[in-house]
Amino acid sequence: MSNYEKSGRTFIAYQGREYSNHDIVARLNRDCPGGYTVKSNTKRDDGVVFAKIVCDNYLEDRDPNHSQVGVMTVNGYDQDEIGNAVRDYSTYNIDDSDKYHVLVNRLYRDSGESVFRKLESRMNFCSVIWDGRTKDLIAGVTNGRKSYTKLYYGYTNNNEELMFSNDAEVLRDFCSEVIEMEANTYMKNGELFTLDGEPIKKGNDPLIKKTRQNADFLLDGLNALLVSITKESVKAKIEENLDEYLASDDPKKKLTDYITKELDDITKKEVLELINRVIDDYRLEENVEQTLRDLFDNVLEEYSKTVNVPVSYNVYLNGNQVGQTNGGFYHEKYPQILRQIQLDEPIMLIGPAGSGKNVAVSQVADSLGLKMYYTNNASNEFKLTGFIDAGGNYRDTEFYKAFKNGGVFFLDEIDNSDPSALIVINSALANGYMAFPHETIDRHPDFRIIAAANTWGKGADLQYVGRNALDAATLDRFDNIFFDYDRHLEECLYPNEDVLKFMWSFRDAVLKTKIPHVVSTRGIGKVYKKEINGIPVEDILTSNVIKNLGQDDVNTIVGNMRDINTSNKYLEGVKQLTLRR
Numbered sequence: 001m002s003n004y005e006k007s008g009r010t011f012i013a014y015q016g017r018e019y020s021n022h023d024i025v026a027r028l029n030r031d032c033p034g035g036y037t038v039k040s041n042t043k044r045d046d047g048v049v050f051a052k053i054v055c056d057n058y059l060e061d062r063d064p065n066h067s068q069v070g071v072m073t074v075n076g077y078d079q080d081e082i083g084n085a086v087r088d089y090s091t092y093n094i095d096d097s098d099k100y101h102v103l104v105n106r107l108y109r110d111s112g113e114s115v116f117r118k119l120e121s122r123m124n125f126c127s128v129i130w131d132g133r134t135k136d137l138i139a140g141v142t143n144g145r146k147s148y149t150k151l152y153y154g155y156t157n158n159n160e161e162l163m164f165s166n167d168a169e170v171l172r173d174f175c176s177e178v179i180e181m182e183a184n185t186y187m188k189n190g191e192l193f194t195l196d197g198e199p200i201k202k203g204n205d206p207l208i209k210k211t212r213q214n215a216d217f218l219l220d221g222l223n224a225l226l227v228s229i230t231k232e233s234v235k236a237k238i239e240e241n242l243d244e245y246l247a248s249d250d251p252k253k254k255l256t257d258y259i260t261k262e263l264d265d266i267t268k269k270e271v272l273e274l275i276n277r278v279i280d281d282y283r284l285e286e287n288v289e290q291t292l293r294d295l296f297d298n299v300l301e302e303y304s305k306t307v308n309v310p311v312s313y314n315v316y317l318n319g320n321q322v323g324q325t326n327g328g329f330y331h332e333k334y335p336q337i338l339r340q341i342q343l344d345e346p347i348m349l350i351g352p353a354g355s356g357k358n359v360a361v362s363q364v365a366d367s368l369g370l371k372m373y374y375t376n377n378a379s380n381e382f383k384l385t386g387f388i389d390a391g392g393n394y395r396d397t398e399f400y401k402a403f404k405n406g407g408v409f410f411l412d413e414i415d416n417s418d419p420s421a422l423i424v425i426n427s428a429l430a431n432g433y434m435a436f437p438h439e440t441i442d443r444h445p446d447f448r449i450i451a452a453a454n455t456w457g458k459g460a461d462l463q464y465v466g467r468n469a470l471d472a473a474t475l476d477r478f479d480n481i482f483f484d485y486d487r488h489l490e491e492c493l494y495p496n497e498d499v500l501k502f503m504w505s506f507r508d509a510v511l512k513t514k515i516p517h518v519v520s521t522r523g524i525g526k527v528y529k530k531e532i533n534g535i536p537v538e539d540i541l542t543s544n545v546i547k548n549l550g551q552d553d554v555n556t557i558v559g560n561m562r563d564i565n566t567s568n569k570y571l572e573g574v575k576q577l578t579l580r581r
Contacts, residue, residue: 009148011052011074012170013128015137016161019174021049022484026350026456027173028053048130048137050074073104075127076148076166104129108138116140116186117195126151126181128164139164140186140195153187154178158335162190315367317342317446325367329492331360333483338364340479341408341448346429348414348451348475351483354520357452358412360483365408370446373398373409378417384424385436394438399425403434406446415453415470422474425449429477451478485521493521494528501563502570503527506545509560515553519545537573545570546577 012024025040028051040051052074104127107115119125119142126141126149141151152168154175155161165171171178181187184195192200315325315338333349340347341364349357358374365372375398378384384399402409414422428434429449433442458469485507491500507519526544546554554574564571 009053009076010165010167010170011050011076011128012163012165013050013074013130013137013139014156014161014163014174015048015130016156016159016163017047018156018159018161019049020482020484021051023482024049024051024174026482028170050128050130073108073127073129075104075125076146077123077125077127113138113140113186113188113193113197116142116184120184120195125149126166136189137162137164138186138188139181141181141183142195143183151181152178153181162187315342315369317368325363328363329489330363331356331483331489332486333481334360334363336481337361337450338367340481341368341450344448346449346451346478348453348478348480349483350453350456350480352485352520353454353518354522355483355485356489356521357483358410361408361410361450361452364450365410368408368446368448370448371402371405371407373402373407375399375409375411377413378411378421378424380418381421381424384421385434388437394436400436402449403428403443403447404441406444408448408450411449411451413453414451415455417470419469419471419474422471426471426473426477452483456480490521490524494524496528496531498568498570499524499528499531501565502568502574503545505561505564505571506557506574508562509557512560513556515549515557517547517549517553517557537569538577541570541573541577545574551578 010028012028014024021040032053040049050073104115104119104125107118108129108131111118116127124143124146126139128137128139128151130137139151139153141149143149148166151164151166152171153162153164154171154177156163156174157176163171163174168178168180181192182200185200186193186195194200315321337347337349337360349360351357362372375383382397384397386395386397386400389395399409399411401407411417411425424434428443433440487500487504490504494500503519503524510517510519523544527540530540530544549557554577558571558574561571566572
């Protein structure tokens, strides 16, 4: 964390789908200085995440009406200056200096974007607000003379979604380019304004220039694409809105909206199937082809989220395309895993039990046309290197076979391994060769390694008490990918509203109450299987949901369940359940 170890004012604000609350909080926690913690505030339905590094004894929001006004905010300010600003707004009854930070919430509720003009002459600050009425992020900065009152923004690497922070280094973890907002401006819906509400032309913004360059490539490519489509019914429907489409400044958004809203379901599928075929068959300039392919992959992914259609991905190995996956359902982190494993980066998937890590690794191996070699933790060095038995014969291992012949070596529960045994992997990855008990071999070009863990490698926690702390060299060797439960995937695999709504609400309540209990994707699958086979609700609850919980824990969880219809048969069943322990 660059300049905030003493101030504890670092924050991040984001609205989108590329990063989850867990992704953002985990990265902030990674660099969080001693004596500080990360607090986050989320609005899940709208993909909004606010996170802030704060002192342990400080709550960033004490406004009792916070959840009612539809506004969340994170902000940096000068403590002395804000006191003077508060005196000018005595009607807001701010009677405690620890509550000064609620001022922006209340002013925005009453004044909208003019809040920045109201406070400009009174205080030096930056703030990012979410307006629940318009579903917009509103970001503003006044004079910005202090380091912690400067405001930066960027667009996420894959989905180009807006993200804000008062620390540029924080944004660089998530965005390829970071820009400092000019003093006395605010941004709404991606557009910059003066504090008087006058639009600011952003021609010099490097991100805008990049977008326009991509747009030029896309327009050329789309013209070629349209000529190549021979099916007249599809071509005619695209031509209907072509002029409007080509006039758009945001081709990706326009194409996404057009395919998902303007076309009927049958035509949507025809267009999406044709896109990859046309790009393969039609000779486009390399930069146009890659831009088109990235665009359509993104459109297909977004469309699949709305209609639960199987998706496919182009697969590369050692820089060469080796094929395309069959249509299927994949975890939301599958594309990231596939991209990074293609770059020959060792990967560690970190996430809760039963989230689908094993399945995802198996899908990645299948996509690459490689065999998966599985080892469940390395309890000792010989589980990796093998050994010479009493008869003089070498007993090989999954690691040896993958290293020699090529393949995806999957080390599950790496945080349950003997840390000293993992030195073998560090050495093999660093040197490119490995001395096994009977021979020294070079690493195969197609060898890839993925590890999985339930913790961040720093030892046991309340949920996973048997985990070991891993060596810093081992942790540094792997790229971390947080692998949480994926609700969209769960919805695709287990399409039963009663089951999903109950299990999601039960999981949320477990997280909220911090009761050590797992509500996994695997567990939802078991409930769904029994549901469609007519097993009684009480039997399903006791064998797959409640399991080792006591009556008091069940009552606490049920009392904290939200966003679920009271007529849900599983909710009714768990309320009537009396545990006999």
